Amino acid sequence: MSEAAPMLEIKNLAIQFGGLKAVDNLNLTIKKNQLYGLIGPNGAGKTTVFNMLTGVYKPTSGTIYLNGENITGKSPAQINKHGIARTFQNIRLFKDMSVLDNVKVGLHNQKKYTGIEGVLRLPRYFKEEKEMDEKATELLKVFELDGEKDTLSSNLPYGKQRKLEIARALATNPKLLLLDEPAAGMNPNETADLMRTIRFIIEKFDMTILLIEHDMKLVSGICEEVTVLNFGQELAQGVTTEVLNDPKVITAYLGE
Amino acid sequence: MKKTTVNNLITCGIVLAFFIICGVLSSAGVLGSKLSGLLIPIGIYIILSISLNLTVGILGELSLGHAGFMCVGAYVGGVFSILVQNVITVSWLRISLAIVIGGLAAALFGVLIGIPVLRLRGDYLAIVTLGFGEIIKSIANNIYIVKDINGLHFSFASPVSGVDAATASDIFKGAQGIKAPQDTTLVIVVIVLMLSLIVIMNLVDSKTGRACMAIRDNYIAAQSVGINVTKYRLAAFVVSAAIAGVAGVLYSHSLAVLAPKKFDYNLSILILVFVVLGGLGSMRGSIIATIILYALPEIFREVGDYRMLIYAIVLIAMMIFKNAPYFKNLMEKIKALPIFEKLKPKQKVKTAGGESK
Known part of the structure; x- marks a missing residue:
């Protein structure tokens, strides 16, 4: 042991x-x-x-x-x-955001660019946003959701919403x-x-x-x-x- | 290019095109003095509605005190300009400094008000922001500032006493307000508007904006993925307040006299109407709604009392048509027209290249 x-x-x-x-x-x-x-x-x-x-x-x-x-x-x-990451009994997705953005919110704390860098569109914004897109797509692929990444999360069928919630939780590493x-x-x-x-x-x-x-x-x-x-x-x-x-x-x- | 980036560029294009066309028409004398005079206030109101859209549409909190932040910016910037009127004679420099100072003052109020207010949510937050808006207006109503040979004299709730009458000049005269130099020009308004629009759209399309929308959509889930809810709510609230303050500076410099009673509850509601009818979270919607709804009552001024009737009908019609299936189908058909179809394949190839559908 x-x-x-x-x-x-x-x-x-x-x-x-x-x-x-x-x-x-x-x-x-x-x-x-x-x-x-x-x-x-x-x-x-x-x-x-x-x-x-x-x-x-x-x-x-x-x-x-x-x-x-x-x-x-x-x-x-x-x-x-x-x-610790979790999912919820009654699904709690970010319903007015796309499937991809739901996962990107999960990646939030892993990227360090600040709001000001985002507003001024400094190089780090583009670099880290690209990394986020790639990482999120990779995660969605695991759950076979990558074909629907631009769909609003509330428009997904129930089973896929559950999967998306798991993907979002996993995104927080x-x-x-x-x-x-x-x-x-x-x-x-x-x-x-x-x-x-x-x-x-x-x-x-x-x-x-x-x-x-x-x-x-x-x-x-x-x-x-x-x-x-x-x-x-x-x-x-x-x-x-x-x-x-x-x-x-x-x-x-x-x-x- | 990303779809949101394309959309944002289109929005910027619409605004620029509108002001350039109207600007050219008005300088050519086609538009008439009455309509030309509307361009500056329309620009200012667009800044206000997009900044309120950040709080209401993106952050999802109903704020009814937006006029309060505008009031802070208007008077701080206005008083600054009056004080330096004889020192800085270049008007664009003077108003630029006033914009920075007014914006910062409004941001400071945003922080001070945001800290207690953002402990609340929903209806409670709406009520408290409404209260703060009225408090700011009432305070402004009671400020008296006079300048004479001995310097500045302040007084609250009663006119300043003991001034040297020969050299005294009013800077802030309670309920009568201020007389700021009229530095606001259409070019300055359009520049500030474009900057505000870019700042807001870039903020929304970033980590910060996504965090705010996540909080709006599901507070508990946002916390569960590690988002510092307080930080992002305050950030969005303060940015929104600062931009409202900037609009206030432009406003105070566009009028001969600005009395505090202008910044009442009705103004906050008027801006909210623009935002709600334009579509929560949609900057382009806010812009278009502001242009239409602000210009209408002015255009129909000749028909007298009926203009408010027309205004009401337009409001109702916009509400109905925005969500009507027939109208949505029509929009789809317009989008499918050959002219727009040319734009489409380019985007499709790019998305299909990244991922198999």
Whole structure:
């Protein structure tokens, strides 16, 4: 085993909204290049965990380490710069911008030219814009979206919008990618295609992925380990096949 | 060349062509003095509407206090020109300096107002900017500055007392405003307009502009890809304020007397009407809407009270036709005409060369 710090380490994470403990005492460790699943019935607090990891909510207590670095309580933009990118359960694209521009917004922090250089059209503007165009097109090719790069993102079909959101997240050059229900609203064919894409991302971009999903076929198909949340509490944790056959988990999903 | 670059060049071309043709016609005496007199205010209003479009169309925040920034620029630049009137006698140099100073003053107000205002979003932001616009106007209404042999005398809310009556001259006289030297010429207006247009269009077509549009389209997603939301909102707001200030300087130097009551709520709304009808985020739309909507009431002045009726009908007609399917089809057909078709293949070859479709 390597001595390096785990990619993501969550210790005793908790958040309280008024009297409601939405997430309580969550512990989780994700190693590099792992594909980790976070599952649980509706309202279990999965998206809340994502929102804490990305800085949208500030945890009431507990700590989050990314690659050994404490990132608890930082702003969403700072956390992205540290290396966490995400997609959203309800797709949040920049709807009045082209497909290419959506990805170029993701590349924003990797290019250093200033607004003044942009207005005066100094050489660095042209050089870096060209690099951005090339990088963005390359990313779109991975998701087979390069043919539609001038389309408005809101005009894309649903499945492609989900892919574009992943492409945009990858453009920020993250170490850890959080996918919030990537297969929601997809048919079995699209889901199978998505599974291939996710595996491809891990290999090609040397990525670590944490995903929330309801589609058990997808979870058992690709996730190595899972954590099951129920009413904000950890119900089970471990290797996917074992956890999914745990009677406690089955009860939580299907009832007594 | 990129598609946006081509589009921006066309927009610049439209503006230049409009002012050159009108300028030539007016100097040839074809246009008549009344219409010629409209060219300078049209230019100034175009600067205002494109700068407001940066806040409303690109940043996506409804600002109802644009006249306030124009007011700051108008009076700071105007007072500067009055003070140096006898020192700098070259009028183009004087107004150039006034433009820089007025623009910077408006930018400063943009920062001061932007910091508290941009903590808000949506309707709240609109209400607070409206308030700031009115506050700036009211403050201007109460400023008194008199110059005499002993120097400058300031007073707030009441006329200056204890001045040396023999040598006193009013610089800023409360509700009566200022009498700045009339340095604004059509050439200066067109130069400033083109510069503002280029600055805004280049800003929009850069990293900064994309960040602003991303914030407009989805605030949370913009943060999630690492965009410093506060920084870019403030940047766009300040640039918009500064350009409004520049337009204000041109405005104060084009009128014999400029009273603060001109910068009221109605002016902010008038500019907003130009922007909304021209199309949010479309600079070309703002320009065309401003030309039509500003010129109309003036052209129809003879029909007296009916002119506002015509104005209203035009507003409604523009709203309806802009989105009507029939009109859109018509525009498509016009674009498909042989003359325009010649331009098209060139662009297509270039895009197809980069990527297979």
